[in-house]
Amino acid sequence: MSMFEAIDAAGSGSSLAQTMLDAISDNIANAETIRPSGQQPYRAKLVVASAREGTAGVSVAGITERGGNPPMEYDPTNPMADANGYVTHAQVDMTEEMSNLILAQRLYQANASVANTASASYQAGLQIGVK
């Protein structure tokens, strides 16, 4: 156990929340990205978190992509349409991304609050016995 483990754990939680914010902003920015028919469509990025071994806190285990079938739209005049005239949109659900955005924001704020409170608590501890 390190000396200021609460602050370390809160810092790792903030890093995770920042990675989530990066992924969500990437998804929302690419919500209208249409790729040519031969390529994989843009799939929303999901951040996988895992608890750290041996010490408190969390770490980013990896970034996966959402599976499933992206929405297709019939638009034969589009230069990116395939042989049947269908255009493949990005696999991004805007409502889910917005709710994840609020979640990531609250996570970041909560971790910053934990770091602040822990720091204030330690300072109160240092005042014990001071005349």
Added chain:
Amino acid sequence: MSAPIAPVSSALNADPISSIDGIGGLSQPAPANGLGNFSDLLQKLSSYEVDANNKAEQLATGKLTNIHDYTVAAAKATLAIELTTALRNKAVEAYQEIMRMQV
């Protein structure tokens, strides 16, 4: 006639003062927790300060991607310095208390 005063026995016959055993060398107590002994503690506290300076430099040159890394390191460095100050104050106070003892 008063009894003759007994002769004072020679002081040389007195038991010599046996030498006082010196205080044994203070051995380092086994560390009770993972922190180690006192010099290890001071090393660790100063390492927090060094870490905060490095993070500040990285932030200033734009290499630091996580802002909260710097603020967390700065908070730990502040706590480490306050802890070192408290340790020094207690040690000085204890020394002065002992020096005040009337011998």
